[in-house]
Amino acid sequence: MNRQAKKPHVVWDPLLRVFHWTLAFFFFLAYLFESEELTMHSHAGYTVTLLILFRLVWGVIGPRHALFSDFLAPPGKVYIYLKLLFYRTAKRHIGHNPAGAAMILLLLITLLITAFTGMCLFAMEGSGPLANTFVSSWPGHVVEDIHEFFSNFTLVLIIVHVVGVLLTGLVHKENLIKAMITGEKLPDLDFPDNRPDEPHHGKNT
Numbered sequence: 520m521n522r523q524a525k526k527p528h529v530v531w532d533p534l535l536r537v538f539h540w541t542l543a544f545f546f547f548l549a550y551l552f553e554s555e556e557l558t559m560h561s562h563a564g565y566t567v568t569l570l571i572l573f574r575l576v577w578g579v580i581g582p583r584h585a586l587f588s589d590f591l592a593p594p595g596k597v598y599i600y601l602k603l604l605f606y607r608t609a610k611r612h613i614g615h616n617p618a619g620a621a622m623i624l625l626l627l628i629t630l631l632i633t634a635f636t637g638m639c640l641f642a643m644e645g646s647g648p649l650a651n652t653f654v655s656s657w658p659g660h661v662v663e664d665i666h667e668f669f670s671n672f673t674l675v676l677i678i679v680h681v682v683g684v685l686l687t688g689l690v691h692k693e694n695l696i697k698a699m700i701t702g703e704k705l706p707d708l709d710f711p712d713n714r715p716d717e718p719h720h721g722k723n724t
Contacts, residue, residue: 525706527704530703531585531702532585534585535577535584535585536700538570538573545563545570549563549567550670550674561637561646564637564638565647568638571631571634574627575627583614590612590614590615590617590623597618597621600617600618604618604686604687607690609687611691619687626676626677633670636662636663636665636666637666638654639654693705
């Protein structure tokens, strides 16, 4: 049976897809309006925080491929997957692959730190949910440096993520961006899904 004859099925549920694109929109909104309009920046930042909290909950109670238990992998498997991806022999995953899972974890961490330090900065000005709490006494210049570093680092991770999505789609011959819009992926492709997670270096000696 060729690829066109195989019926796709829904892998990414609607809430996960809405989360993904909404998070990207509000992160860039907060990033672009960082120094021009603090009200827009803060509202976008609070929205990012709520979205991240939703994802943490959805990673525990959501459908199969949204669950952290379904896709999080140890560093060793991430390294092997990236190595095999370089050789164009990496095994395809219906859900998140090990590298994508690691990127999700990194982005959640950096976004949480960015959002939290942003709320701390507003608290120091007497605004936001953390106003008049212990964070108001923290050194503002240190919190600001941390906030700026992680916002920029998150942007770098997003760029790496997009490059990784394009590269993985090229190797596995599928449109992963479209899959995150429609939620649908083919159940398998034209190569076996049971390829061992080991690089091929030629003939055995």
